[in-house]
Amino acid sequence: MPALTTDSLSSIYIPLRLIYGLVPIVAGLDKFFNLLTQWDKYLPTSVAGVLPISPHTFMLVVGVIEIVAGLAVLTKFTRLGAYVVMAWLVLIALNLILVGDLDIAVRDLVMAAGAYTLGQVAAFRKERWVPVALSSN
Numbered sequence: 001m002p003a004l005t006t007d008s009l010s011s012i013y014i015p016l017r018l019i020y021g022l023v024p025i026v027a028g029l030d031k032f033f034n035l036l037t038q039w040d041k042y043l044p045t046s047v048a049g050v051l052p053i054s055p056h057t058f059m060l061v062v063g064v065i066e067i068v069a070g071l072a073v074l075t076k077f078t079r080l081g082a083y084v085v086m087a088w089l090v091l092i093a094l095n096l097i098l099v100g101d102l103d104i105a106v107r108d109l110v111m112a113a114g115a116y117t118l119g120q121v122a123a124f125r126k127e128r129w130v131p132v133a134l135s136s137n
Contacts, residue, residue: 009121016118017078020085023111024070031063044098073118076131082119086112 030036039059048055069088072081089112096105 013121017073020082020115020118021070021074024066024085028063028066031059079119079122079127080129082115082122086115
């Protein structure tokens with residue numbers, strides 16, 4: 001088996017980076033248009049009842065967070081963005097469990113494992129958490 005190098009990991013890194021960058025952006029944008037699904041239905045009524053804003057407004061905020069996370073993955077913040085996407089997907093899965101959508105929750109947990117893998121590959125490639133110009137080191 002050949003040794004793992006930065007170059008040999010490109011066949012893993014590039015598709016993962018594209019997937020975990022573009023999918024959150026598309027899902028985030030769709031929170032504004034509801035073309036893929038009606039996103040409000042995934043918000044448990046117990047959660048919606050305690051929000052200081054409407055469920056629709058909450059989902060718009062969620063959309064912005066998803067867009068920012070996806071952009072982080074696609075820019076020089078790939079390593080940090082990958083772990084943010086991973087954590088976000090775990091939180092989404094927990095929410096889906098609350099509304100009884102276990103099949104979708106499992107899918108999101110598998111996607112979270114992929115985002116974790118992207119973060120680990122980025123670390124192996126010696127990518128920093130934040131670009132050098134923004135760090136204090």
